[in-house]
Amino acid sequence: MDIPVDFDKLYEVGSMMGSGGMIVMDETSCMVDVARYFLAFLKEESCGKCVPCREGVKRMSDILEDICAGKGKDGDIEILEEMSKAITDGSLCALGGSAPNPVMSTIRYFREEYDAHIKEHRCPAGVCKALITYSIDAEKCTGCGLCAKVCSVRAITGEKKKAHIIDKDKCTRCGACIQSCKFDAINVK
Numbered sequence: 516m517d518i519p520v521d522f523d524k525l526y527e528v529g530s531m532m533g534s535g536g537m538i539v540m541d542e543t544s545c546m547v548d549v550a551r552y553f554l555a556f557l558k559e560e561s562c563g564k565c566v567p568c569r570e571g572v573k574r575m576s577d578i579l580e581d582i583c584a585g586k587g588k589d590g591d592i593e594i595l596e597e598m599s600k601a602i603t604d605g606s607l608c609a610l611g612g613s614a615p616n617p618v619m620s621t622i623r624y625f626r627e628e629y630d631a632h633i634k635e636h637r638c639p640a641g642v643c644k645a646l647i648t649y650s651i652d653a654e655k656c657t658g659c660g661l662c663a664k665v666c667s668v669r670a671i672t673g674e675k676k677k678a679h680i681i682d683k684d685k686c687t688r689c690g691a692c693i694q695s696c697k698f699d700a701i702n703v704k
């Protein structure tokens with residue numbers, strides 16, 4: 516929050532001045548998912564001339580997809596770091612030279628989020644679908660039934676005016692129920 520927005524300062528912290536846009540994220544954004552998103556975009560953007568960029572960005576993207584899908588492995592962070600350096604050093608243009616930035620900076624500042632995904636199979640921001648579970652807080656639930664009405668897979672059941680429950684096997688983690696509950700009774704962890 517204290518970093519001045521100028522070219523040199525942003526470069527120092529592993530970011531860069533873009534073409535005029537700035538994205539502000541809070542704790543509800545998953546930093547691993549953010550890195551996954553950018554690498555998925557960048558692998559399509561690589562012209563393919565430099566092998567480290569063409570193959571490396573794709574491989575990094577695959578690893579990030581796996582981590583977000585709950586298939587992360589010990590050593591993935593270190594491989595991402597190694598590949599980041601190889602791609603940065605071995606690419607001719609600015610795309611390859613900066614493609615690993617989202618990964619390097621998220622590892623640098625939010626390494627604990629990577630650890631949570633890989634070691635604890637948990638997405639602290641509640642974003643990565645394979646790593647989250649929806650549940651209803653019986654203390655807060657009034658049994659209004661609104662969530663059950665919006666759940667397209669009928670994963671929510673309960674009697675009127677009594678606490679409802681979510682069938683975790685049926686739940687597709689779409690998030691529609693959270694939007695509908697006026698009592699903040701639905702948790703995602």
Ligand code: SF4
Binds near residue numbers: 658696
């Ligand atoms: S919308 Fe909220 S309060 Fe109403 S039944 Fe669902 S969880 Fe309970």
Ligand code: SF4
Binds near residue numbers: 666671687
């Ligand atoms: S997250 Fe979606 S599928 Fe799961 S209980 Fe809520 S509305 Fe139903």
